[in-house]
Structures are given as structure tokens and as C-alpha cells.
Amino acid sequence: MASNGATSSGRGDNASITKRNSKKPQYSKFSQQEIPACKPILTPRLVIMTFIIIGVVFIPIGLVSLFASEHVVEIVDRYDKDCIPEKYSNDMVAFIRSIKTNKTCLRTLTVPKLMKSPVYVYYQLDNFYQNHRRYVKSRSDKQLRSKAFASETSTCSPEATTANGSAIVPCGLVAWSLFNDTYGFSVKNKALEVNKKNIAWKSDQDYKFGSDVFPKNFQSGGLIGGAKLNSSKPLSEQEDLIVWMRTAALPTFRKLYGKLEVDLEAHEKITVLIQNNYNTYGFEGKKKLVLSTTSWIGGKNGFLGIAYLTVGGVCLFLAINFALVYVFQPRPLGDPSFLSWNRNPAGYFN
Secondary structure: OHHHHHHHHHHHHHHHHHHHHOOOOOOOOOOOOOOOOOOOOOOHHHHHHHHHHHHHHHHHHHHHHHHHHHOOOEEEEEOOOOOOOHHHOOOHHHHHHOOOOOOEEEEEEEOOOOEOOOEEEEEEEEOOOOOOHHHHHOOOHHHHHOHHHOOOOOOOOOOOEOOOOOEOEOOOHHHHOOOOOEEEEEEOOEEEOEEOOOOOOHHHHHHHOOOOOOOEOOOOOOOOOOOOOOOOOOHHHOHHHHHHHOOOOOOOEEEEEEEEOOOEOOOOEEEEEEEOOOOOHHHOOEEEEEEEOOEOOEOOOOHHHHHHHHHHHHHHHHHHHHHHHHHHOOOOOOOHHHOHHHHOHHHHHO
16 A cells, blocks of 8 residues: 555656746636637728718818818929029039139019918938938937047047047038028018028937037038038037928928018019028029918928828728628528538548
């Protein structure tokens, strides 16, 4: 008896050891997916009603969005080629690089219909890849934020230091290539002031650009990349730079230049005095001046409205087709005769 007891005990110990070493998870409602959950059955009526609801909701939103976008008044003027003198038409790069050429350009724009203030002034660049990896990396965010990191230029090559080794502030290719075309506006020989306040994101001004960081050795080399900065103003107040430093994701982009705080009447003539300084000719880029009003969805962009209309229309189309099939060719819900192995049992098992 003792021997049998010992044997039984040994078997029990082995079983417990095996159970402890087993990789099988312990039973729980979570592991066995027994927790209460919503398990809707997709009946034909439910599917049809879902598509109808989506269509009924999306189509009005699309119409309202498209209507708002169409009420935005926009003037787009490409000036990069027209602002090149005819004798330099075959060598535009030489014109833009020369310090002896007159880069003043006069343009006349016609207001198509009433543009209520504020009228936003943008510059648009095409074929400019601000998202290029080497370009995006050529900056020092630490240096931009704090004076304590003024000498932090390790990531700014090739615009990191001057010839004598002094740190450039702000350093890097992004800052060096700052847009430097300028625009002056007048209507009926009356100059319009361009308001350049609050054109940058407040969060960028407060957290990304320091109030104790001042430009130093900027654009002082032999090759000037773009605009210069006021060395007496901290970077947090130089909003043109802040706008430019928020790099664009696509090769065609617009950046805010300023605002006109006046209404522009329909058919009014706007005279624009442009200083055509920025070199987009070396990489076959384009420059455009954009004047635009805004709506509750922002600037002129019909994509959002078209997207809503497309999705809503497709859903209604599917709902109608499903409804016709459900009415004219109904079938019992969960009918096992439609299973593949029931429709052709011999072919399934062979």
C-alpha cells in the first residue's frame, strides 16, 4: 500500500510539474474571447441603411464645403519669366546672380470680384523640394531655441561656420535659402500697407525660436542664398524666417507673406512692385504671387467638397443596387445551401 501511495504521489508531482512547465495559457474569458461584445449581424437591411445614412450625411457636407470654396476669391500671377529682360531670356541664371542687373518688376493685377479684408498675400514656389533629406537636416533646432546653444552647428553643414570658424546664427541650408523676393502694392497710386504681424504660428514663436537668439554672421559668405535678417531683432520676432523654416512636405507650396487690411473692389487694378531676387531659375522652379481671401474651411480648395460628394454618391449608388438585389433576388439569411461545399460537394472533397 505504501508503495502504491508513493507511486501515486510521484505521478501527482510529475503532473503538477508538467502543468507548471506547459506553455498553454491559463483559462480566462479574455484569452478564450468570451468577454461580452457587440457582434452585429450584417443583414441586407442594415447594410443598405448604413450606406444610405453615409450618403445622406456626406453629400450635404460636400455641397456646403464646395460652395464655401467657390466663394473664395483668388488671384494667381506667375511672374518669374515675365520679370526677366528679353536680352537675358536665354540666360536667366546669369541675370538673377548678377549684382548689376535691375531686378525691379512692375505687374498689374485685376480683381475679379470683391475681396473683403483681410486679403492674404502668399508666395508660391513650384519644383522646390523642401522635404529633401539633406536640406531638412541642415539646421539646428537647439540653436534656434536658446542662446546657450549658439555654437551648436554640428548638423548645419555646409552653412555651419564662417571661413574663420565663427558660428553662423541661424545656421544651415534651410535658413540660408530664405525667400527674398519683396512685394509692394498700390491701388490708384495709393500705397497699400502689407501687415506682416502674426503671419507665423504662435507656438513656433514661443517655443521654437528664442527671444534671446540674435542673427550672427548670417549671409556673410561669398555665396548669398536668400534674404538677410535684422541683427538687432531676436529670431522670435523675425516672422518671415519662422514661416520659411516650417518646411513644406510637397514640391509645390505656398507660404504667407503678409496681409492687406483693406477691401479690394471688383475690377480694381492693383499695381505690384516686385523685387525679383530669388533664384528659382537654376532648378527650373516657378514663382507665383497669390492674393486670396478665406472662408470657414480656409483657402480655395475644392478637394474636400469633391471627396465628400464622391464618397456620398458611391454609398447611395451601392445602397440603391443592394436594395434592388434584395427586392428582386431575395434569399434567406444564413441559408447553408449557398456554402461552397454544399453547392458542389463532390468537387470540394475531390
